[in-house]
Amino acid sequence: NNLILKLSCAVKQNNLVTVVLLLFITGAPLPPLKLGHSICALKADEGPCKAIHMRYYFNIQSRECEIFEYGGCHGNENNFLTLEECQNKCQRDNVDMPDFCFHEKDPGTCRGFFSRYFYNKETKLCEIFKYGGCLGNQNNFKSLEECQTTCQVPILLLSLTFFFLLFLEPPAIPSLCMTPMDKGLCRAKETRFFYNYSTGRCRPFHYSGCGGNENNFTSRKSCLRICKKGFIKNKGERRVIKIKKKKKKLSVKVLEEESIPERIQL
Structure with a gap:
């Protein structure tokens, strides 16, 4: 509770140095660097002009780069010409996450009733499901801990990430x-x-x-x-x-x- 209070005060003052030092001293993990970019926390802003240019922005709710219509002037820096540029700037790399983490849950063809865990790519969480006992795919873990260690970003890491992004988002201006x-x-x-x-x-x-x-x-x-x-x-x-x-x-x-x-x- 004391850490959260100190973090809240530091973030409200936009004191990033203090926030990082607090996390470092207490041993708390830092948010992913790419999601830590403050521009990635900005909402899509089409600007005041009336042109229609297809651009990409990072949506902090879905944690994906999405398309939007840009008016042609002003707006903000969460505005990219290509999907690749947006992903390189804002999205967390998945190179350390095996491909099978993105497979759909598969109960297999048998009729058993075993409790297993799979990584849900939509919710970004490990969830329970019933496994039939044979076949299926590798997105199938005997324990929640094994699933989280292999596929899921730690909850504290995600919480701190959104804590950063939501509090550091600049206020709206007239x-x-x-x-x-x-x-x-x-x-x-x-x-x-x-x-x-x-x-x-x-x-x-x-x-x-x-x-x-x-x-x-x-x-x-x-x-x-x-x-x-x-x-x-x-x-x-x-x-x-x-x-x-x-x-x-x-x-x-x-x-x-x-x-x-x-x-x-x-």
Whole structure:
């Protein structure tokens, strides 16, 4: 219980070094390296664009690489051009697992009634079945322990793997953080910040004073609060809307001042 508590605190703080040290010191086995890639824990993200590209992502529920439709922009790194690329990055190697572990359970042709165990490739667990006593296949073990040792990934290993993936998955961010930087339509040069979804950073840019989109913040701190740490529906949301309205009023004044000389010339 003490280990789980310490792990929980370390993971919530995204402190991977502490997590690894805790597991090493206590002698607990580490999760498989390939499933440990944080990008493999991300959900399939088609992105905001409307194109249709067939891509592959790693599904942590089925622990398989699956196909999905990608919109063509943004999204996340759990996005692979080929099935092989996805498998090489995320799926656990099965080179140490005999081929017969993937055979279906086979009671054989005889009429005996013996309790045996087989590895279920769908549930990834060793399960009991009734064996007739002759023929069948090699996915047939006299004890649960023998089956698990030969074919099954240890339960603690799987538990720690999903513990890592579920807690380290980054929080969802609002759609405004995925929109591209937009300077707007006017001619002013106000220093603002926008969230670059590709790099995960808040970057400065020159805002023209009117138009643009909501990916527009008066400070780096407000940008990080909304987009980097997840959307908080409180004063932060109202502040963004208030700033946007205020700048619209200023942009109207600028346009009126610029239009006066033109009227005088006429």
